[in-house]
Amino acid sequence: MNSITKKRTEMRDAFAEILVELGLKYEKMLFLDADLHTSTKASEFKKRFPDRFIQNGIAEQNMFGVAAGLAFEGFIPVPSTFAVFASRRALDQIAISICYPNLNVKIPGSYVGIPTSRAGASHNSIEDIAIMRSMPNMKVADPCSSNDLKAIMRKAMETNGPVYWRISRYELPEIFEDEHSFEWGKGVVISEGSDVTLFGTGIMTDFNIRAAKLLAEENIMAEVIHLASIKPIDREMIIQSVLKTGCAVTAENASINGGFGDAVLEVLAEEHAVPAYKIGVRDKFIESGGIEELFSIHKMQPTDIGNAAKQVIKKKFENI
Amino acid sequence: MKKLSTEKLQELEDKAYEIRRLAMEMIISSSWGHIGGAFSMADILAALYFHEMKLDPEDPLMENRDRFILSKAHASPAMYAALALRGFYPEERIYEYCEPGGLEGHTHILSAPGIEASGGPLGMGLSVAVGMALGLRQKENPRSRVYCMMGDGECNEGNVWEAAMAAAHHHLDNLIAIVDYNKVMAKGMLWQMMSIEPFSDKWEAFGWNVHEVDGHDMEALVEVLHKARWIAANGKPNVIIAHTVKGKGIERAEFNYKWHTHAPAPEMGDEMLREMAHNYGKPETGYSRLKHGLNKQSFYGGE
Numbered sequence: 001m002n003s004i005t006k007k008r009t010e011m012r013d014a015f016a017e018i019l020v021e022l023g024l025k026y027e028k029m030l031f032l033d034a035d036l037h038t039s040t041k042a043s044e045f046k047k048r049f050p051d052r053f054i055q056n057g058i059a060e061q062n063m064f065g066v067a068a069g070l071a072f073e074g075f076i077p078v079p080s081t082f083a084v085f086a087s088r089r090a091l092d093q094i095a096i097s098i099c100y101p102n103l104n105v106k107i108p109g110s111y112v113g114i115p116t117s118r119a120g121a122s123h124n125s126i127e128d129i130a131i132m133r134s135m136p137n138m139k140v141a142d143p144c145s146s147n148d149l150k151a152i153m154r155k156a157m158e159t160n161g162p163v164y165w166r167i168s169r170y171e172l173p174e175i176f177e178d179e180h181s182f183e184w185g186k187g188v189v190i191s192e193g194s195d196v197t198l199f200g201t202g203i204m205t206d207f208n209i210r211a212a213k214l215l216a217e218e219n220i221m222a223e224v225i226h227l228a229s230i231k232p233i234d235r236e237m238i239i240q241s242v243l244k245t246g247c248a249v250t251a252e253n254a255s256i257n258g259g260f261g262d263a264v265l266e267v268l269a270e271e272h273a274v275p276a277y278k279i280g281v282r283d284k285f286i287e288s289g290g291i292e293e294l295f296s297i298h299k300m301q302p303t304d305i306g307n308a309a310k311q312v313i314k315k316k317f318e319n320i
Numbered sequence: 321m322k323k324l325s326t327e328k329l330q331e332l333e334d335k336a337y338e339i340r341r342l343a344m345e346m347i348i349s350s351s352w353g354h355i356g357g358a359f360s361m362a363d364i365l366a367a368l369y370f371h372e373m374k375l376d377p378e379d380p381l382m383e384n385r386d387r388f389i390l391s392k393a394h395a396s397p398a399m400y401a402a403l404a405l406r407g408f409y410p411e412e413r414i415y416e417y418c419e420p421g422g423l424e425g426h427t428h429i430l431s432a433p434g435i436e437a438s439g440g441p442l443g444m445g446l447s448v449a450v451g452m453a454l455g456l457r458q459k460e461n462p463r464s465r466v467y468c469m470m471g472d473g474e475c476n477e478g479n480v481w482e483a484a485m486a487a488a489h490h491h492l493d494n495l496i497a498i499v500d501y502n503k504v505m506a507k508g509m510l511w512q513m514m515s516i517e518p519f520s521d522k523w524e525a526f527g528w529n530v531h532e533v534d535g536h537d538m539e540a541l542v543e544v545l546h547k548a549r550w551i552a553a554n555g556k557p558n559v560i561i562a563h564t565v566k567g568k569g570i571e572r573a574e575f576n577y578k579w580h581t582h583a584p585a586p587e588m589g590d591e592m593l594r595e596m597a598h599n600y601g602k603p604e605t606g607y608s609r610l611k612h613g614l615n616k617q618s619f620y621g622g623e
Contacts, residue, residue, distance in 0.1 A: 057486070059482035059485070061478070062450070065447020065450070065451060066450050066451035069449060069454065069466075070451040072436065096439065100438045
């Protein structure tokens with residue numbers, strides 16, 4: 001990859017842009033909202049395509065059922081809400097009305113993990129990766145930047161079947177070109193290393209890049225791998241990397257229970273078990289607070305990742 | 321509307337009997353299924369599949385067809401039977417009920433042609449129907465109708481009323497919900513478990529046209545379906561509250577929650593089929609696979 005660093009952007013702005021781009025390309029695309037379109041920044045789509053914007057009120061269970069019905073009629077519905085409501089409130093509808101018949105419904109989940117607002121546990125989604133990846137037919141992705149998000153959404157529209165992806169509310173440096181493309185089950189090696197692999201998804205890839213810089217100061221060479229495609233996951237890249245480094249840290253902007261870290265560790269447990277540690281929210285509800293403060297409380301900062309890396313490296317040598 | 325001839329009415333009655341007979345064959349052969357809810361809606365299905373709905377078994381996804389969603393998807397044997405009788409697949413397929421790769425226990429779109437959605441968790445079908453009705457609107461198809469068959473007990477679910485609100489909000493007069501109001505739930509009487517009354521007032525308050533009918537009176541059913549499609553297409557969705565008897569047609573299962581889920585053993589099933597045939601004045605052929613024996617785990621129950 002080209003490791004250019006551009007200006008910092010917020011994914012929601014990219015979401016607004018790409019929705020319009022896709023709306024122009026796919027006339028069967030319909031946007032479904034549940035009273036949040038200005039928060040998710042879908043208002044531009046509404047302005048451009050008023051006839052293809054369906055307001056559902058505060059009724060997510062109904063919205064996802066309606067999405068299923070529209071998909072049966074040949075449309076490509078994009079039911080949009082906060083990730084907590086998609087994953088928890090409307091789970092049964094997504095599982096049985098959408099995933100079971102493998103319908104062409106594209107689900108963006110916004111307000112994910114730590115960086116949302118000061119709303120607290122009710123609105124900060126930390127279980128959505130685990131919940132969404134548990135359902136057959138569902139594909140799951142978590143982008144690390146605006147260009148990554150756009151590439152995922154372009155791919156989602158080309159993909160047949162249900163797709164869920166996350167949209168973070170956090171300013172991030174752009175690490176991909178405008179032409180960046182995304183493939184299901186394909187990871188990206190951000191930087192090569194030999195001592196430890198830092199597997200990341202979503203915004204945590206940026207944290208891993210910063211952790212790797214801290215580790216380099218101590219002459220520890222970390223390999224940084226970005227796995228936007230959580231399901232399917234790049235088994236080959238995961239295995240090849242740990243064959244070289246012999247230990248791993250995973251980082252996700254979510255709960256570690258059943259989420260991205262477990263998706264990586266499942267591969268390692270089946271193919272090549274190595275010392276590993278999962279960075280993420282450790283079986284706790286998120287509380288209200290400042291964003292950086294919360295990342296520190298939950299030990300998810302680059303320094304925490306660096307410390308975890310040193311621990312797994314130590315275990316690797318103890319095992320020898 | 322033009323009255324149906326006596327012959328046509330008799331034909332629909334016969335279809336309703338055949339739906340029940342085949343549903344019973346499925347439930348006995350798979351040793352699993354819901355007699356109560358399948359039998360209470362059998363007459364309504366006959367009226368829909370053999371009179372009211374525009375369908376083509378040769379072209380199951382024909383654009384201008386009517387859509388039917390079984391929200392009470394556990395009553396699947398009756399629907400699978402209706403589809404087989406209507407020619408969507410060979411009748412023999414009914415014996416694949418609840419077998420791997422066959423007809424799923426709860427209606428599933430990938431099981432067979434003619435199934436329009438997947439279901440099972442109660443209270444969700446009406447939302448899917450709202451989506452289809454909106455989709456037809458979006459495609460400027462004014463002729464097709466979306467029918468959604470619901471159970472009375474599932475109207476305890478909040479999702480039903482979210483969907484009811486949405487249907488009225490979007491003025492979906494191409495949507496016709498039918499509630500199989502058989503008054504009995506899985507473990508007791510509806511009024512004891514969680515009452516839904518005043519039921520028609522609820523729908524009316526949500527902005528729907530409400531029609532009530534005896535769900536076992538074929539002539540009345542045909543009339544109310546005609547009315548809901550054409551006469552009451554006034555910008556409001558339509559609901560037909562069909563008063564029915566749970567387990568209608570099998571005396572010991574009628575109005576009896578103990579027969580909500582359970583399947584009879586082949587010998588008892590045979591007896592029940594003969595009783596039903598006797599009551600309907602049909603040949604008492606009994607259970608067609610009585611001699612096949614049964615070597616699978618059974619889920620017999622009931623009385």
